[in-house]
Amino acid sequence: MAQHMHVNTPLLESVNMSKRVGTTVYLKMENSQPSGSFKLRGIAHLCQQLASRSKGIVCPSGGNAGMAAVYVARKMCLPATIIIPSSSPQLVVQRLQEQGATVKVVGKDFEDAKAEAFRIAETEGLVYVSPFDHPLIWQGHASVITEVATSLGPNVKPGAVLISVGGGGLLCGVVQGLKDVGWVDVPIIAMETVGADSLNASVKAGRIVTLDNITSEAVCLGAKTVCKKAFEYTQSNEVTIISELVTDKQALHALETFLAVLVGKPRLPGPRPPPPAPPGGHQGVLRPAVRHNPSSVSEVFPGAFSRLAMPREASGRHPDEMPKPPQLAPLDVKEQRLYSELLPDDRAPHPIS
Template sequence: MAEHFHLNTPLLESVSMSKRVGATVYLKMENSQPSGSFKIRGIGHLCQQLATQSKGVVCSSGGNAGMAAAYVARKMGVPATIIVPSSTPQLVVQRLQDEGATVKIVGKVWDDANAEALRLAETEGITYVPPFDHPLLWQGHATMITEVAASLGPGVKPGAVLVSVGGGGLLCGVIQGLKDTGWSDVPIIAMETVGADCLNAAVKAGKVVTLDDITSEAKCLGAKTVCTKAFEYSQRSEFTIISEIVTDQEALQAVETFLDEERVLVEMACGAALAAVYTGLIRRLQKEDETT
């Protein structure tokens, strides 16, 4: 059996982004993973722990988690059922089917699809693969930061880590990775789009809240409720989590600028993080930091 399903991805310096920020910017190229995103780290790890003897796996995801679950299940030789909301593009459904997964379309948003996935896991006796809310996922995602530490070399610590937040799985994994490498004091800038901003809403309310609806076009960020652990981390003084939001327009503009400058096309969920650089948000945070 493969040691793990994910690749050790390149850490590339971006000259143009570094120029904008006035500090070296590195890009962790998770888009080069076999399933197209970082999700394969956590989902691969979870499936190896929980699904080796399984009759099958079921995952609720209109995107990257579903792709990762389908890929890992195919490699492990177990059947995969992926439940997606009706907002999922036909192209994604096709790609999931190409991976050998059975695709079911249920409900309008991820939360609806997830309720069906949980029901199936219960009634069919198959392994439920959560897209973002599980300690094994976070352990798997944490490998991203240990790789970054190895790439940067001893004695080099990032000034900040920039991530997009959907349900909070990546955020929890990054925090786990920062703890593992002794970098708990490195600030995390957590980016969301308006209309898919469940973490930002929770931070503002001081408690976990559920959004009425997902109105952002960044569908991969479309969880109505952030996972409790991500919110808890945001409230703890040992970590600095800066929650910020950008508009869909700013995220889309960031995708276009990134394509022009780096010759890489990413989805709007990534655009939310990139927008922190392109809108001048990072510069603003740097200035605020200097004045405090």
């Protein structure tokens, strides 16, 4: 059996976040993976199963998946071609090229890049590596929950698992991981930003919905269509998935708060938009579902090209019952300046897909 390329990442208790939330919060530090994100788990597993004797791999990605694919290809002594949309920052192109990838910029969004990657895979005989939509990808991602269970020890499980959703690969992996460790009663809080919310839109419609465009400030963050398996999980009784949205401004506010706690960076002067208060108190924090062990919340911290978004609430209600999120407003000058200060290589947080 091939050796895993991913590392067993730390599960750290965040004292400051725990105080804010009112319950113990653990962070699964996937940003410490060799490629910078959790994507390495699934992509390495897929490539080790399918690409070991191939001519190379091709992967459509605006960020983390591409970095993982390049890392895996280098370890397997394979050429890697990464197809990225024109919405991707030049920084992403530069970093991929530095890692040895052949980078092609095609189309305006992920769907255009995916179509080109399929074409190249067929014409050049390369293995197509999906950023999120393949059973082997999900199988690899499931290991993150196995590690959490090992870290917490026997007879201990979290009150909820909080993740961000782009195309749904991590969500599918977390569901599989919960099944593997016998935690199917632990709810998953699936976070998206307004304008990159293909899962939430699909849950509300009761069918898979394709967004017209990704309109979130984090242009590369989401996929216009969530993977079919992720949607199916939301409609099944296998696990509880709570789909939640935040605006870009709320995500930015949370990112600023998180980084201020993490590195002690002072906030910019001026007012910050307060998170709306959910019914029953705990303004802007998670409230674990009481029918589950409420002792902790585990958050999978995705990786290098990612954003952390605190939810408005996690009450356990179906997304259709949630209040409609406020309309997205343009970032003001101070917030644009904040992006450049906190993330000096680019203005906006980057994708996980």
